[in-house]
Amino acid sequence: MNMATCCVVGATGYVGSYVTQELLKKGYQVRATCRDPKKAQWLKTLIPDAKIELFALTLTPEGFPADDNPLDAIVSGCKGVFMCAGYEKQESSTIDFMVNNAIAILNAARQNDGKTAVVLTSSTGSTNPPEAAADALKNELDFWSDPEFQKSKGKFSPAAKTLMEIAALKFVGRNQKNEVVDESAAKGAENVRLCIMNPSWILGPQLQPGDISGNGLPWFAKIAKGDAMKEQVPNDSMSIIHVEDLALLHVACMEAESASGRYFGVNRSWAWEDILKALQGLYPAYKMPPKNYEELNPVTQFDNTRRDTLGVELRGLKEIISDTLSYLKKKGALTG
Numbered sequence: 001m002n003m004a005t006c007c008v009v010g011a012t013g014y015v016g017s018y019v020t021q022e023l024l025k026k027g028y029q030v031r032a033t034c035r036d037p038k039k040a041q042w043l044k045t046l047i048p049d050a051k052i053e054l055f056a057l058t059l060t061p062e063g064f065p066a067d068d069n070p071l072d073a074i075v076s077g078c079k080g081v082f083m084c085a086g087y088e089k090q091e092s093s094t095i096d097f098m099v100n101n102a103i104a105i106l107n108a109a110r111q112n113d114g115k116t117a118v119v120l121t122s123s124t125g126s127t128n129p130p131e132a133a134a135d136a137l138k139n140e141l142d143f144w145s146d147p148e149f150q151k152s153k154g155k156f157s158p159a160a161k162t163l164m165e166i167a168a169l170k171f172v173g174r175n176q177k178n179e180v181v182d183e184s185a186a187k188g189a190e191n192v193r194l195c196i197m198n199p200s201w202i203l204g205p206q207l208q209p210g211d212i213s214g215n216g217l218p219w220f221a222k223i224a225k226g227d228a229m230k231e232q233v234p235n236d237s238m239s240i241i242h243v244e245d246l247a248l249l250h251v252a253c254m255e256a257e258s259a260s261g262r263y264f265g266v267n268r269s270w271a272w273e274d275i276l277k278a279l280q281g282l283y284p285a286y287k288m289p290p291k292n293y294e295e296l297n298p299v300t301q302f303d304n305t306r307r308d309t310l311g312v313e314l315r316g317l318k319e320i321i322s323d324t325l326s327y328l329k330k331k332g333a334l335t336g
Contacts, residue, residue, distance in 0.1 A: 033074060117259075126158060137301045170182070203216060203324045
């Protein structure tokens with residue numbers, strides 16, 4: 001049995017709970033941070049008899065100073081640290097939250113004697129250059145959003161992810177192409193191996209008990225019920241991944257000692273027309289809106305060469321939608 005220890009920051013969240021579950025399945029000991037351990041006891045039921053400790057930790061936009069960082073003790077001796085905590089408000093404090101807490105985690109990992117993999121959950125919102133052609137083949141090294149442009153449009157959440165990634169790479173002495181450009185910073189963080197996961201629309205069952213939370217699942221439920229996207233089929237595309245597959249990619253980043261830098265956390269992008277047809281085929285109660293276009297706009301293209309080196313087999317569109325529908329029906333959010 002694997003007795004190495006890992007830390008999941010934001011373990012009760014949609015992605016964090018799956019990362020926690022996958023680590024426990026593999027036999028890792030997990031230190032899980034959450035705002036209130038009393039309300040997070042359900043994490044201990046994910047894998048019976050697994051070793052998990054809950055730590056109270058409230059993240060704020062201010063982060064934690066390097067000389068008084070509660071993460072130091074939590075992260076001490078960990079093989080891997082996963083930042084799965086999110087903050088999605090479209091305001092400037094979102095930027096402070098993502099950047100400052102990522103740096104606090106990296107600072108804590110740097111205190112370890114052994115090599116520590118730090119995996120940050122970001123999004124594809126950081127991979128959209130304003131000048132990129134609609135049919136461009138996106139890759140992780142060259143495709144970066146412009147955070148100033150994002151802020152000017154009021155898109156503080158994607159700007160926060162972009163700036164978090166840039167700051168984290170700078171912390172380990174690397175540029176946006178993941179090249180070492182600051183030897184001093186790289187040497188100061190030589191025991192830290194940084195990976196960044198870039199997902200988009202995440203679907204699949206929610207592990208956290210209680211109401212359906214977050215953005216992705218409620219939006220999918222509204223679409224399936226005909227309360228959203230009911231006027232017409234968008235002439236656009238969406239990138240999707242199953243939440244469990246995304247968690248497996250996170251863990252693979254930690255386990256692959258050669259893994260470094262950004263990785264697309266998507267299966268692929270599908271035209272909305274194909275997504276809604278798949279939904280209709282699996283959920284007959286759904287009534288697809290009209291398609292008011294003749295020629296389909298380009299579907300977002302990803303070069304998944306880097307992602308595929310992680311060796312995770314990903315679920316396809318129908319399986320993702322079927323699994324999500326089953327969960328929503330079980331929760332009473334959908335009927336039929």
